[in-house]
Amino acid sequence: MTKLLATAACNLDIDMLNACYPLFEEERVQAIEWSFDALFDRGVLPPWFEGLLQVYSNAKRLIGHGVFFSLFSGKWLPEQAQWLETLRTTSRRFPLEQVTEHFGFMTGKDFHEGAPLAIPYSATTLRIGRDRLKRIQEAALCPVGLENLAFAYSMDEVKRHGDFLYELIQPVNGFIILDLHNVYCQLENFQISAEDLLSLYPLDKVREIHISGGSWEPVESEPDRRIRRDTHDDAVPAEVFSLLDMAIDRCPECKYVVLEQLGAGLQTAASRQQFYQDFLQMENMLDAKNKHRNGEAQNDFLPFHIVSNEPPVEDAQLYQQQRELSQILESDMSYNEAITALNQSSLAHSEWNMEQWHPAMLETAMQIARKWKKKV
């Protein structure tokens, strides 16, 4: 089993860095995870942040976490080619130990805005996802991985997610980020046990674990029910620490355990103190687990072969369906109007299986898409 590194998600965000600073000062941060694509317009890094990245990169403790690639967009977009070019340049400047992206497609109209939501688990999406992972690997020249999604429309998706992730990463010898708050969301929203859900994931492919906090949101379709959402704006719940304790021993290849919290949730001294305490609790747990891990990895997660020069895989029908779905989710339609629109859309009676979507989860998808819709 590999040794575990207490890792902080650390971006160029004053509140996040403020919260992390005491941990850096006390030499507790063993690796950092950087969302390298979250700069876009700014482009220029302050020298001190560059220095921080360089130190961790030189020590082989810098890992990259992409946000905006939109892995499953049905159409290959110029922005995706640009994203890969940025990754190529960034990873030459700050060599990364691994690169990861999120599962799903972005709801925004250019697919680099909005929120990532679920896709059908089909041969088409499998082909597209595998193609995109190869391109990421070719650009970054390091192991690549995918994070499990917090959101699902139905129990069937929840149960099939682990298998689909496994199918996606196989050709690139990739790995999985097991986000335990995302797992917690699914446990709460679909009433499945942790034991049952974890057994559905290929845990030997987990190289990284995320822990974070979230929030509860009401839904009109079920007034006496709350939906757990992965908003990353609060402390790590005790349930997620319990999941961490339970999951680590089943993940022999896990190396990085990352505490994530958004800067927006770290603006008060009390929230930063709680973040510090959460990191210490995570660190203590990892120290105890490391006593029983010998440090040997069975899988280096390096690519089997270099990518070919084939054109990007695309699917016009999937792209059209994604556009229709985004439009419905982001509109100001009521829930009932959205159902009517979906029934009249090309998603009806298709691989999206929207007839089986849970009403509360469709409503949640509408809330998420509208929350992150670009305001003009």
Add this chain to the structure above:
Amino acid sequence: MKLSKALLAAMLTGITLQGVQSCTKDKDGPKKEEQDKENDDKGKPKPPTVPYNCPACGMG
């Protein structure tokens, strides 16, 4: 992991003096009052902007 005192001091200065944020692709957009102020301030150096949530960091 140990960081040099020089780097820690530079970070502290940077954090204290610079308003920095992540996730700046305008996807969450400024609020209207921020936009109005931005229009008024055209041509002037940009002040530090207010951090906001990032969808895929916290995809909720």
